[in-house]
Amino acid sequence: MYSVKEAFYTLQGEGAQSGRASVFCRFTGCNLWSGREVDRARAQCTFCDTDFIGTDGQNGGRFADAEALATHLAALWQSTSNSAGARRYVVFTGGEPLLQLDPPLLEAMHARDFEIAVETNGTLPVPSDVDWICVSPKGDNALIQTRGDELKLVHPQPGVDPQRFSGLDFTHFFLQPIDPAPGRIATDRAPMASVVDYCLRHPQWRLSLQTHKIAGID
Numbered sequence: 001m002y003s004v005k006e007a008f009y010t011l012q013g014e015g016a017q018s019g020r021a022s023v024f025c026r027f028t029g030c031n032l033w034s035g036r037e038v039d040r041a042r043a044q045c046t047f048c049d050t051d052f053i054g055t056d057g058q059n060g061g062r063f064a065d066a067e068a069l070a071t072h073l074a075a076l077w078q079s080t081s082n083s084a085g086a087r088r089y090v091v092f093t094g095g096e097p098l099l100q101l102d103p104p105l106l107e108a109m110h111a112r113d114f115e116i117a118v119e120t121n122g123t124l125p126v127p128s129d130v131d132w133i134c135v136s137p138k139g140d141n142a143l144i145q146t147r148g149d150e151l152k153l154v155h156p157q158p159g160v161d162p163q164r165f166s167g168l169d170f171t172h173f174f175l176q177p178i179d180p181a182p183g184r185i186a187t188d189r190a191p192m193a194s195v196v197d198y199c200l201r202h203p204q205w206r207l208s209l210q211t212h213k214i215a216g217i218d
């Protein structure tokens, strides 16, 4: 059984795949926060910009098995695109997708000709057969997944020096300015200034903007 908060067809907004048409599958639940505002201050991850509680979002629900969920997700691509010439792409996120993403679901999406990406906080191992791994470390939580395609660090985080991650086995290193008030227009320019300054001084790191928020899409 899989619990999905929401699923939608959009453009990947962040990181090296920014701008790419994607089916997003947002799983319910996370291991670093309950998702309840009353618990936020004492959570292991305190700055989350996402509602991942329940299954009541667009195209959300409970799915009995991998075939049912894969069919549901594949239909989101087909119903909204003329897919000729473009590789199908699904992004599993959450919440923390690795609490639920498993080999049968990966196999079912590959069987439907999708390239598979995951957005994870890095505290759980990524199964083999994921095609694009994005790890976004959170504070002092132990990092288990130390290799992948992109390491995308929300910045600044108290006590977290990007240098800590710069020797890990990733192809791309991104700093993403923290959105301090998700859902409202950003008026605090300090996170952006901090990221720009760091990337200028450490060219291994590049700026990742949350371009979907700029574009006004999901």
Ligand SMILES: C[S@@+](CC[C@H](N)C(=O)[O-])C[C@H]1O[C@@H](n2cnc3c(N)ncnc32)[C@H](O)[C@@H]1O
Binding pocket: 030, 047, 048, 049, 050, 093, 094, 095, 096, 097, 119, 120, 121, 122, 135, 136, 152, 154, 176, 177, 178, 179, 180, 182, 210
């Ligand atoms: C909501 S998380 C879900 C996936 C996974 N749990 C994780 O943390 O990577 C998706 C992406 O949004 C980023 N993110 C969450 N809250 C943010 C915020 N307030 N500002 C900027 N990025 C944020 C995360 O770091 C992660 O890269």
Ligand SMILES: Nc1nc2[nH]cc(C(=O)O)c2c(=O)[nH]1
Binding pocket: 010, 011, 012, 013, 014, 050, 093, 094, 119, 212, 217, 218
């Ligand atoms: N468009 C868009 N791109 C994204 N990249 C990562 C996201 C996430 O919440 O995991 C996200 C998201 O929520 N929307």
Ligand code: SF4
Binding pocket: 030, 031, 032, 033, 045, 046, 047, 048, 049, 050, 052, 094, 095, 096, 121, 138
């Ligand atoms: S780990 Fe990811 S989903 Fe969980 S609270 Fe942090 S940003 Fe949100």
Ligand SMILES: [Mg+2]
Binding pocket: 049, 050
């Ligand atoms: Mg998001």
